[in-house]
Amino acid sequence: KAGVTQTPRYLIKTRGQQVTLSCSPISGHRSVSWYQQTPGQGLQFLFEYFSETQRNKGNFPGRFSGRQFSNSRSEMNVSTLELGDSALYLCASSLFTGKDEQFFGPGTRLTVL
């Protein structure tokens, strides 16, 4: 069974730009969660999607948004990038809820210059 895939693996953007990250969950998994990982803050929950609906949201500004498609694939978008958005963005898939065992992808390393 293929694992969680994330594209692209690396991104370099400049302040003010926007970015879209993609996540393909494990086949059969319907829940996709997104996390931001930084050295200082660790893993911070962004949001969780299930059946194309955002079911849970962390404490991030509205510049961070996401969506899920009917095939469970998910995208997250960050608009008006700031230097502080530089981080590893991780996607995790699970069968039904964000509380089930989560299987993480390798992440997308975003650098904002």
Added chain:
Amino acid sequence: QQQVKQSPQSLIVQKGGISIINCAYENTAFDYFPWYQQFPGKGPALLIAIRPDVSEKKEGRFTISFNKSAKQFSLHIMDSQPGDSATYFCAASLPLGDKIIFGKGTRLHILP
């Protein structure tokens, strides 16, 4: 109340020694406590998990000890090996919650 506090931030252990990572929480409603292991360049992976109705769970060299009254839980790695060098995250979630709250991580280095 929703936080999980993890210590130490980093840990160096000799090969063959015992590595111990501690976590504390405030919300007594948490009912699921997983530990994740992350190697450089990879996403975290579930290592072992425990529910508060048991005080200890062992899987191979990895043991979770859970102290409900103290609201603490810890990961013990016995006979630590260089291959165990990674970042470890403790976490917790609520019964009706759909998200897992992570500690800030412990970077473990096992000396060969």
